[in-house]
Amino acid sequence: MESTIARGGTRAPLRADAARNRERILVAAREAIVEQGPDVALDEVARRAGVGNATVYRHFPDRESLLHHVLIHVSDRITQRAQEALESERDPFEALSRMILDSADERVGGLCGLLSLSVDVHGAELAAGRQRFLKVTEELLARAHASGQLREDVGAGDLLVAVSRLTLTVPGSTCAHDSTLARRHLQIFLDGLRTPPRSQLPGNPTHLADLKDESR
Amino acid sequence: MESTIARGGTRAPLRADAARNRERILVAAREAIVEQGPDVALDEVARRAGVGNATVYRHFPDRESLLHHVLIHVSDRITQRAQEALESERDPFEALSRMILDSADERVGGLCGLLSLSVDVHGAELAAGRQRFLKVTEELLARAHASGQLREDVGAGDLLVAVSRLTLTVPGSTCAHDSTLARRHLQIFLDGLRTPPRSQLPGNPTHLADLKDESR
Amino acid sequence: MESTIARGGTRAPLRADAARNRERILVAAREAIVEQGPDVALDEVARRAGVGNATVYRHFPDRESLLHHVLIHVSDRITQRAQEALESERDPFEALSRMILDSADERVGGLCGLLSLSVDVHGAELAAGRQRFLKVTEELLARAHASGQLREDVGAGDLLVAVSRLTLTVPGSTCAHDSTLARRHLQIFLDGLRTPPRSQLPGNPTHLADLKDESR
Amino acid sequence: MESTIARGGTRAPLRADAARNRERILVAAREAIVEQGPDVALDEVARRAGVGNATVYRHFPDRESLLHHVLIHVSDRITQRAQEALESERDPFEALSRMILDSADERVGGLCGLLSLSVDVHGAELAAGRQRFLKVTEELLARAHASGQLREDVGAGDLLVAVSRLTLTVPGSTCAHDSTLARRHLQIFLDGLRTPPRSQLPGNPTHLADLKDESR
DNA sequence: TATGAATGAGGCTTCATTCAT
DNA sequence: AATGAATGAAGCCTCATTCAT
Known part of the structure; x- marks a missing residue:
């Protein structure tokens, strides 16, 4: 429920683990961008977040979208x-x-x-x-x-x-x-x-x- | 003679056209770096300078060297x-x-x-x-x-x-x-x-x- | 399990399709090297193996590694x-x-x-x-x-x-x-x-x- | 005269220095090929011969021609x-x-x-x-x-x-x-x-x- | 003629993105 | 849903060849 609201209420609620991944990715992305600039390799973000690279794309269709949400x-x-x-x-x-x-x-x-x-x-x-x-x-x-x-x-x-x-x-x-x-x-x-x-x-x-x- | 001195006196003087290109590349590189950061594609620099990409490498063996001279x-x-x-x-x-x-x-x-x-x-x-x-x-x-x-x-x-x-x-x-x-x-x-x-x-x-x- | 052993036991077992590609690349590389010498273009190897060029690099980080495994x-x-x-x-x-x-x-x-x-x-x-x-x-x-x-x-x-x-x-x-x-x-x-x-x-x-x- | 014959008698006789260069290039090319194989960089041949790269091309229009004459x-x-x-x-x-x-x-x-x-x-x-x-x-x-x-x-x-x-x-x-x-x-x-x-x-x-x- | 310089094509490698398990 | 694997486009760099001095 709450997570739905947090995401803007436009989608179905995320499964608990998915929500955790999403959060991890955002945190990792912020750190990575701060350290390496906005051109960081997304694989790097995935690595920091401890998820597979494709998972990043599941949550954020492209780099811009990720930046967006960060x-x-x-x-x-x-x-x-x-x-x-x-x-x-x-x-x-x-x-x-x-x-x-x-x-x-x-x-x-x-x-x-x-x-x-x-x-x-x-x-x-x-x-x-x-x-x-x-x-x-x-x-x-x-x-x-x-x-x-x-x-x-x-x-x-x-x-x-x-x-x-x-x-x-x-x-x-x-x-x-x-x-x-x-x-x-x-x-x-x-x-x-x-x-x-x-x-x-x-x-x-x-x-x-x-x-x-x-x-x- | 003078150009030799200007370049540090370490090499044979450049031919007129080569010196012109060298200058052009430096100018283009400075602009490109200013606009796009130090990771600009060297091909981009070449394009701006109006020379072939390999010409950049003739004058500056690698990216570091180019930055150096800029x-x-x-x-x-x-x-x-x-x-x-x-x-x-x-x-x-x-x-x-x-x-x-x-x-x-x-x-x-x-x-x-x-x-x-x-x-x-x-x-x-x-x-x-x-x-x-x-x-x-x-x-x-x-x-x-x-x-x-x-x-x-x-x-x-x-x-x-x-x-x-x-x-x-x-x-x-x-x-x-x-x-x-x-x-x-x-x-x-x-x-x-x-x-x-x-x-x-x-x-x-x-x-x-x-x-x-x-x-x- | 067995494939793990065959590869030296140092990594996680490959997925079936990846293992197939790996094998294909090795075979193609052997042929290509035999025909054109050890300096064959890796793109050529990729073409023969029927995979994208980057796939070769995923399996073998550089040319030496490929030769190695061949x-x-x-x-x-x-x-x-x-x-x-x-x-x-x-x-x-x-x-x-x-x-x-x-x-x-x-x-x-x-x-x-x-x-x-x-x-x-x-x-x-x-x-x-x-x-x-x-x-x-x-x-x-x-x-x-x-x-x-x-x-x-x-x-x-x-x-x-x-x-x-x-x-x-x-x-x-x-x-x-x-x-x-x-x-x-x-x-x-x-x-x-x-x-x-x-x-x-x-x-x-x-x-x-x-x-x-x-x-x- | 003799050099004309040596080259097959099809061209005007070479100037003395040109003939010397030609010879040097052939010698250098043979050595380079022996050491590095038939794919040697022609610049390498020129360097060994002590001439500019374009001089190689003046004497031998392309790589094949050079090999030919070697x-x-x-x-x-x-x-x-x-x-x-x-x-x-x-x-x-x-x-x-x-x-x-x-x-x-x-x-x-x-x-x-x-x-x-x-x-x-x-x-x-x-x-x-x-x-x-x-x-x-x-x-x-x-x-x-x-x-x-x-x-x-x-x-x-x-x-x-x-x-x-x-x-x-x-x-x-x-x-x-x-x-x-x-x-x-x-x-x-x-x-x-x-x-x-x-x-x-x-x-x-x-x-x-x-x-x-x-x-x- | 001899030469340094210029060039474009091609090989190597990385990475954003897509696919298949 | 999550992931490892695959891919092609793009950047780096080298080299055979051509140009201009």
């Missing part, structure tokens, strides 16, 4: 934590910071920043999850702006793209996995976001609408 | 611009900023941040180029620190890794090529680097030595 | 036949002759004489097979010598190298596939091996130890 | 030596032996036995050279038969194919380059050719006509 997975978690930040944190800028650092923990960058960026959002499920996340983000931003702590000339798009990049695993590099480094840079970036602005930015604030998928 | 190419340019900034810019922080933004223009991130990061530096030529770049960078940093404009708790390693990431093309994304976005984020990051520091950073300043290659 | 295949057969000759043939020279002519039937030469010669014998399986073959060969030789029918100035190395060469497919030639021709030459060679020797041979008897791999 | 080269030499054996050697079997051992010295086998076998003999020049060689061979054989020393059931084809194989470099093997080994085997083979025959051969005597090219 994102939903991640999206749900960071949305939830953002929500918590929104509710429990008094200071609006602090709340924004928490959301950003939490996102970094999920290695959103290693996941291609797909969440915030230009993923082909065709699945209703992902679209909905993305909406939820964006809504919370906008809210956090609005409050920070309103509080006068966040410089006026930045939009949600700026934040999400930047966090994606700063937490991205640099392909071919080895030291860059260091998450402490990412935390440091995010912190510096956050400091740069505070008022008063110490410089004038080129271009215009980037909003979420500006990140719409333009691919293909 | 980096030398880029390294030379950003070092030169950093040098200019060092010499002509009065304000130390301004000089540092210029170097960083110039590096971004070369899409160092798309090049795997290989320059600043952990590239396997076995060629004497690249090693020397890297040294030159790092020396100028350290100098710029030292002056900025000395002037009291740059927060104390950051090292050259922080800067170079961050600029690599902020200029990295996010694989799978399309909008992220927008270089204006990168400029904006670098600017925000630079603002975060100024004194007085607006927060305390986790971990310790990352210096260049900390970026040493730890792979294999 | 040799084991052949080794097992000629050893068995040599054993039969040893046991059932009264006349020692006759037994030796049978072994040699049987080996020729397997086109040992076309297989690079790898069995008797300098194959890089790293696999325990092949090493063991080779030992079994060499042991029987030595025994056959010893008996023939003891019977006074085989000239004293030849060793096992002489025989094995000669049979390899006389059964070798001459690259670029077409008529040379004629196995009758090979039989004729082997017979003449065998006649030259009988006592009394009709000439004095240059050099010394070549023993098996002299054939040890000296490559790399 | 064979003419070899053919001339072994014919001459066979002629000498025919004239100076009293004992007919001895003369035949000399021819065979001399041929072995030229590594006729390594040259694919192309001379005696099925080379595509389209060039008049090679055809003529081949004819000369075969004529001497037949004469040597006829005398040996007439003297009663050579078993009746063998033909020239048997001899030439056998000597080709026994002197062939076994691809992939390393020890087999040992020419002493080849000499030993040829000697044993020659012993087997003497009367009285020690066995009955299968099939029929192979004559030169039987070796006609049947390829393509």
Whole structure:
């Protein structure tokens, strides 16, 4: 029952073992993508998950679909934590910071920043999850702006793209996995976001609408 | 003669057409790597350069060699611009900023941040180029620190890794090529680097030595 | 179970269809090597076996591995036949002759004489097979010598190298596939091996130890 | 003048340096073929000859042509030596032996036995050279038969194919380059050719006509 | 003429995806 | 449902051959 809901309620409920496999694959895929990038061999994912390769395809017809659901997975978690930040944190800028650092923990960058960026959002499920996340983000931003702590000339798009990049695993590099480094840079970036602005930015604030998928 | 020197003086001078091809390949490779990452198909590079695939191999026996020389190419340019900034810019922080933004223009991130990061530096030529770049960078940093404009708790390693990431093309994304976005984020990051520091950073300043290659 | 044993007992038993393919590939490879030498295109082997090229790689990770197993295949057969000759043939020279002519039937030469010669014998399986073959060969030789029918100035190395060469497919030639021709030459060679020797041979008897791999 | 004749008198005389190059290439090609088989990279031949690769093509339009002329080269030499054996050697079997051992010295086998076998003999020049060689061979054989020393059931084809194989470099093997080994085997083979025959051969005597090219 | 350079075809190998048990 | 096996397309690289200096 519950698993049916979790999957969006569109299919017959999964058998217990199938559901366990599905979960394992998603977890393995997230790890693999974070470590090796979005081009990981799917056989590698299967190996990590401890299942046969074809099982991956039974659950996710193609690579895109797998990515898709990994994102939903991640999206749900960071949305939830953002929500918590929104509710429990008094200071609006602090709340924004928490959301950003939490996102970094999920290695959103290693996941291609797909969440915030230009993923082909065709699945209703992902679209909905993305909406939820964006809504919370906008809210956090609005409050920070309103509080006068966040410089006026930045939009949600700026934040999400930047966090994606700063937490991205640099392909071919080895030291860059260091998450402490990412935390440091995010912190510096956050400091740069505070008022008063110490410089004038080129271009215009980037909003979420500006990140719409333009691919293909 | 001159071309011999330009290539390091180790080989016989190239014929005019061969030199032209070599150049074309380097340019095409840099673009391709920036757009598609360091795993681009070499056939793709050949196509962009308008030469047969085997020609790529004649000039660069393997992928590593090609990357190697692309980096030398880029390294030379950003070092030169950093040098200019060092010499002509009065304000130390301004000089540092210029170097960083110039590096971004070369899409160092798309090049795997290989320059600043952990590239396997076995060629004497690249090693020397890297040294030159790092020396100028350290100098710029030292002056900025000395002037009291740059927060104390950051090292050259922080800067170079961050600029690599902020200029990295996010694989799978399309909008992220927008270089204006990168400029904006670098600017925000630079603002975060100024004194007085607006927060305390986790971990310790990352210096260049900390970026040493730890792979294999 | 049995198939497991047949394969050396090191892996899980193959599925029926996979085992069939494996066998087909080995057979096709043997033929192809015999006809075109050890450098045959593996795609050619795949075509002959009626499987996709990648299937060859699934069973044999690289060319060396394929050769390896082809040799084991052949080794097992000629050893068995040599054993039969040893046991059932009264006349020692006759037994030796049978072994040699049987080996020729397997086109040992076309297989690079790898069995008797300098194959890089790293696999325990092949090493063991080779030992079994060499042991029987030595025994056959010893008996023939003891019977006074085989000239004293030849060793096992002489025989094995000669049979390899006389059964070798001459690259670029077409008529040379004629196995009758090979039989004729082997017979003449065998006649030259009988006592009394009709000439004095240059050099010394070549023993098996002299054939040890000296490559790399 | 002479060089013109040597090349068949069909072209303008070569410049001195060109003639030297031509010779070098032929020598290098023979060596390379002997060592690495008939599939040697032509760049390798060029390197050994100390000329540019294109120079090989200037002299010999394609690989076949090069092989062709290498064979003419070899053919001339072994014919001459066979002629000498025919004239100076009293004992007919001895003369035949000399021819065979001399041929072995030229590594006729390594040259694919192309001379005696099925080379595509389209060039008049090679055809003529081949004819000369075969004529001497037949004469040597006829005398040996007439003297009663050579078993009746063998033909020239048997001899030439056998000597080709026994002197062939076994691809992939390393020890087999040992020419002493080849000499030993040829000697044993020659012993087997003497009367009285020690066995009955299968099939029929192979004559030169039987070796006609049947390829393509 | 001699040569270094360029090229396309072909072999090797991997991997996303499909098939059969 | 789960899996091992099979497949073809695509990337890497080499080499025979052609081109341009």
